[in-house]
Amino acid sequence: MNNRQLFLNHVGQTSEAPLALEIVKAEGSKLFDTAGKEYIDLIGGISVCNVGHRHPKVIEAIKKQLEDYLHIMVYGELVQSPQVQYATMLTQYLPASLNAVFFTASGSEATEGAMKLAKRCSGRTQIISFKNSYHGSTQGALSIMGDEYWRNAFRPLLPDTMQLNYNSFEDLENITERTACVIAETVQAEAGVLVPKNNWLKTLREKCTATGTLLVLDEIQCGFGRNGTLWAFEQFNVVPDILLLGKALGGGMPLGAFIADKKIMDSLSHNPVLGHINTFGGHPVCCAAGLAAFKVLLDEKLIDGVKGKEDLFVKLLSQGSDGFKPSRPITVRSCGLMIAIEFENFETNKEIIDELILQGVFTDWFLFASNCLRIVPPLVISEEEIRRACSAISNIFINIKP
Numbered sequence: 001m002n003n004r005q006l007f008l009n010h011v012g013q014t015s016e017a018p019l020a021l022e023i024v025k026a027e028g029s030k031l032f033d034t035a036g037k038e039y040i041d042l043i044g045g046i047s048v049c050n051v052g053h054r055h056p057k058v059i060e061a062i063k064k065q066l067e068d069y070l071h072i073m074v075y076g077e078l079v080q081s082p083q084v085q086y087a088t089m090l091t092q093y094l095p096a097s098l099n100a101v102f103f104t105a106s107g108s109e110a111t112e113g114a115m116k117l118a119k120r121c122s123g124r125t126q127i128i129s130f131k132n133s134y135h136g137s138t139q140g141a142l143s144i145m146g147d148e149y150w151r152n153a154f155r156p157l158l159p160d161t162m163q164l165n166y167n168s169f170e171d172l173e174n175i176t177e178r179t180a181c182v183i184a185e186t187v188q189a190e191a192g193v194l195v196p197k198n199n200w201l202k203t204l205r206e207k208c209t210a211t212g213t214l215l216v217l218d219e220i221q222c223g224f225g226r227n228g229t230l231w232a233f234e235q236f237n238v239v240p241d242i243l244l245l246g247k248a249l250g251g252g253m254p255l256g257a258f259i260a261d262k263k264i265m266d267s268l269s270h271n272p273v274l275g276h277i278n279t280f281g282g283h284p285v286c287c288a289a290g291l292a293a294f295k296v297l298l299d300e301k302l303i304d305g306v307k308g309k310e311d312l313f314v315k316l317l318s319q320g321s322d323g324f325k326p327s328r329p330i331t332v333r334s335c336g337l338m339i340a341i342e343f344e345n346f347e348t349n350k351e352i353i354d355e356l357i358l359q360g361v362f363t364d365w366f367l368f369a370s371n372c373l374r375i376v377p378p379l380v381i382s383e384e385e386i387r388r389a390c391s392a393i394s395n396i397f398i399n400i401k402p
């Protein structure tokens, strides 16, 4: 039996139609399958591989850590240099109030930790989030997910949660002195790239401050330069009380974190002691990899190139390229290198995605916007790769009937 069949038989499945492509090598913005076929990677492991696959500096840091130790103890007891170095460097690049990093093993667990922290230090129970938001798949994170279809089968979920409309000023009135925290993606990713408009995020910040509610911003998908600034919240003049990180945080290794002021964070260490614990959070190899990737992001000034690459994608996709002129308008939404191309429906999108994969361009759709094609490539994607990918998308689109 080949690996594909074994995958279908013995690996727990998440859908009835997985892509089931076998990738044997990844480098920069490219993936290679068993036949040696090359793919331009337009999704970078879903906003994970911001510095590209297998960056030499990241590989070097992992190898170096392997020489010293792997797992030695559960999170929180021992001084582990990769954790300490990475936490310290992250806080140097964050506002002064975000100075304590609690490492987890995934983004979902960062969400869980933040929800617990907010309840613990406010003594309140209500948690507010937004429609079409995604914060993870565990029970707590699922309870605040902004879409009924995806969570209804798993009831009962956490009580006392409420989902408001993102970008609605009116809905912010629901935030009161009972609200422990409001959790929002700074830019909603799985909604198909939804950007906060007209000072809405600032108004949300003000409402949280006025009611003593903690503002949690989820930058698991939009952090680390994805939206054109190191942190997306920089673009909207707000500072969260708690920041959620994941995905690109580990430079290709599993790592998550929730970050807050030490005064708030310390409430997890007493009453009860061990208020949040885990075995693998801040794994030394993951922290070494993440720290190396963070340094690459800054040293190679990768964020400086994001706006130009975004503009090139948007221009080529909406105005056409290689003699291609869209026969009908194509809607492109973008915030840095987080781009959604909106098609009429899921069927058209799926047809385009399948054909793109055949033509060596790897992409998929968004959870709450299945009619939108996802472009969240490694930030190192080259101009030539962008041109090739856009020309493939355009040529397939032109040949598909509306």
Ligand code: PMP
Residues within 6 Å of the ligand: 046, 106, 107, 108, 109, 111, 134, 135, 136, 137, 185, 189, 218, 219, 220, 221, 222, 246, 247, 256
């Ligand atoms: N928040 C956001 C915005 C995400 O995109 C994701 C993952 N797609 C998560 C939380 C959950 O992260 P993980 O899959 O690592 O648990």
